[in-house]
Amino acid sequence: MEIVVDTISLRVPAGQTAVLVKNLYLSRDPWMRDRMSKHDDSDPTVLAPDFVIGEAMVNLSVGKVIDSTHPDFTAGDLVWGMTGWEEYTLVMEPESLKKINHTELPLSYYTGVLGMPGLTAYACFFEVGKPKKGDFVFVSAASGAVGQLVGQLAKIAGCYVVGSAGSDEKVSLLKTKFGFDDAFNYKSETDLGATLKRCFPDGIDIYFDSVGGATLDAVLLQMRHGGRIAVCGMISQYNLEQPYGLRNLYCIIAKAIRVEGFYFTFYMHVYARFEEEMACYIKDGKVTVVEDVVEGIDSAPAALIGLFSGKNVGKQLVAIACKGMS
Amino acid sequence: MEIVVDTISLRVPAGQTAVLVKNLYLSRDPWMRDRMSKHDDSDPTVLAPDFVIGEAMVNLSVGKVIDSTHPDFTAGDLVWGMTGWEEYTLVMEPESLKKINHTELPLSYYTGVLGMPGLTAYACFFEVGKPKKGDFVFVSAASGAVGQLVGQLAKIAGCYVVGSAGSDEKVSLLKTKFGFDDAFNYKSETDLGATLKRCFPDGIDIYFDSVGGATLDAVLLQMRHGGRIAVCGMISQYNLEQPYGLRNLYCIIAKAIRVEGFYFTFYMHVYARFEEEMACYIKDGKVTVVEDVVEGIDSAPAALIGLFSGKNVGKQLVAIACKGMS
CATH class of the missing domain: 3.90.180.10 (Medium-chain alcohol dehydrogenases, catalytic domain)
Structure with a gap:
């Protein structure tokens, strides 16, 4: 450059x-x-x-x-x-x-929060994830531009939400600033499957995926019947010569899971509603x-x-x- | 046994x-x-x-x-x-x-046709695939119990449908008996990606997947924006020690593709409607x-x-x- x-x-x-x-x-x-x-x-x-x-x-x-x-x-x-x-x-x-x-x-x-990442969090979580009160929600890259908003929207929707991030500082942010119910540092967890079982003993209803790869593979095993995986990114994959080979997608059959990719330009028609709603959340202190x-x-x-x-x-x-x- | x-x-x-x-x-x-x-x-x-x-x-x-x-x-x-x-x-x-x-x-x-495979074809194609007239539909394992019905339902819905099967005899069945627009023997195609490009120069709107694995990976690259992949099985995977590592799932993001697993027990509530409709198709000669x-x-x-x-x-x-x- x-x-x-x-x-x-x-x-x-x-x-x-x-x-x-x-x-x-x-x-x-x-x-x-x-x-x-x-x-x-x-x-x-x-x-x-x-x-x-x-x-x-x-x-x-x-x-x-x-x-x-x-x-x-x-x-x-x-x-x-x-x-x-x-x-x-x-x-x-x-x-x-x-x-x-x-x-x-x-x-x-x-x-x-009021631009593309905000619209992605809002439309992808609500339109693709279709949350119900009490749903168990997992968010990867949870302190990032999109993840931090998804977690807060999930709390507004009455869900139980756990986030993963790549440092203890970020994990602390998730719990203290963004109101996640729980959070973990994926870099210090040796067995992601076991960590997810510990955080979600009854399984995951909605996974908000920004990372793809091995995380998605581990989450697939822990999804509940009728679960939704909203995929807005796969950041772990973009710099790889050969993408990670995903082995657990078969789980979507017996559990009737929906995996849906999200690209914000498909949802510009909800932008006006989103902008007003999100501006209110910010002013009311519901979104940080x-x-x-x-x-x-x-x-x-x-x-x-x-x-x-x-x-x-x-x-x-x-x-x-x-x-x-x- | x-x-x-x-x-x-x-x-x-x-x-x-x-x-x-x-x-x-x-x-x-x-x-x-x-x-x-x-x-x-x-x-x-x-x-x-x-x-x-x-x-x-x-x-x-x-x-x-x-x-x-x-x-x-x-x-x-x-x-x-x-x-x-x-x-x-x-x-x-x-x-x-x-x-x-x-x-x-x-x-x-x-x-x-009037039992589980029929309900799977019907509910998975219509409820998950959500076909529109003129959609480009690809069906794998197309001469099997479910695939043969999906292809015929796709024609009833006004779609263009191509099927793959594992022998020339089956390919002939697809074209002559089940009314597929086109069909190929996947065992004699050396480059599945090229075959799909030839059959679908403008891409695929709906993939009805019964096989998973390398076929699904090749299809992902050829999907159109807003495409739907209805997964009712992954028969290529069930006997493997280590499942195939799927590398192209990232495609679902930029194209906003939905991949959804189907398990028929989740759809028993549509069985009565399905049974009547399918019985009519059979009697009218619309489904063979x-x-x-x-x-x-x-x-x-x-x-x-x-x-x-x-x-x-x-x-x-x-x-x-x-x-x-x-």
Whole structure:
């Protein structure tokens, strides 16, 4: 990766319908790793294009509209959506941008709790997980951007929720700050199957999976009849040459388990409802947010890489112009 | 296994509420293999008990009530349900037996098209697969008891359906007798991924899985966004010491795919509707049935074992008293 310095005009070029956005916060998300792998673009089943070497990579961000020739946006609007790893982005498909309604809350929240990770936690847990009061819920990567919210939503829904994380500091956060009923450090447990049996003697109704691999395999054995596995990520797998070979999927037959993948763009139709509901939870103190903020675009690559070894504590984001909002 | 010859009284013992059934047809089904493996019975997530060495193994069958002390059954009733690999079974939980309503159809159909495999095909395809007109449907083990029905139901639902089977004879059956749009012999295809791409250039909407393993892995790569994988069995896996390690499950995230296991006892509430609808399809010639019938209880073990190498052509069953219905 390299930082390229250039001079641009802060106007939408004449004749184009576009929006020029000044990026304030860049979100670091595990999905970005997948865009760095080679896919067959002619395959109609491949969803998103690979990153193109030599071009600015895309990311989700929070920004401010500097100039617009699109009727829905005017200079000064605060927005979130898909832009580039850069200070300014000319957004050619402004329909993909969302206006920020709750400017009274920290703007950075729109990279997390009020943005894609928040919508993922909310829609994936409620629409895919279909929780019932009293359900036993397990959340992996539980202190991360999505996991911390799923745990708190599970408590709001009246579930019993246990989380796993990769350090004692994170485990402590889960129990003291996010209200998980129990939590464990998966790095210090030698037998994950035994740990899950101890935490869930009657089995698991909902597994919210962000990690995949051996964790998913162990969870499959411990699921209850009619259980739901909501898969929003498999972060343990993205850097492997050869993915982990999952051996226990057969469990889904006799127990009639549903395993469902989640991609947030399929659920943008619930975004407006989600944004209002989540903003209320935050204001009422029912949902607490922990962010891991680094400063400056130079920090962006390391912040992304850190996600894959669990360096971040909470939602990872990069502030690139938070004080320069003119 | 051994055949034990004994003399029993053809009456329900005094003081018991039970039904004595004369078994006419024994169904051979892949699930029976799982009951021969050792499970931890104290584990609350294990559904069904293991077979007990020294006792008659259980199976689904069609039979005739010889004696009954249960108010819902009288001598002469034709029933299907869980009995033993034996000529007569004393059923202590008669609630598990279903009366046969369509005695004008071959009784053996209640081991297949009108019994558990039929309900599995119907409920799993419609309730889990949720087909829409024009969907692209792939069916593995397509000439078997369940697959042959799924393919025909998919055609009734207006889908495009391709099946795989393990011999040219079976492939021919799929195309000429069951109305599949296309079919292939998986044993003569060297690259399953390429075969699936050729059969489904735009991808697969619904995969009806009875085999699991490498087939499922190849299908995952070829699924379309929002696809559904209805899993009613993984017959390729049941005899393996170490199950196949599935590497492509990550595909379910970006494509928002649902993978759902199916166990027919969860769907007994739709049985009455299913029985009427399927009986109509059979009478109208919209559903054709192929059975593989062997005779005599001595043939029962080999008939079960044959399922795992695909020896059967169509629904495998054992006629043990079809001519002795007095």
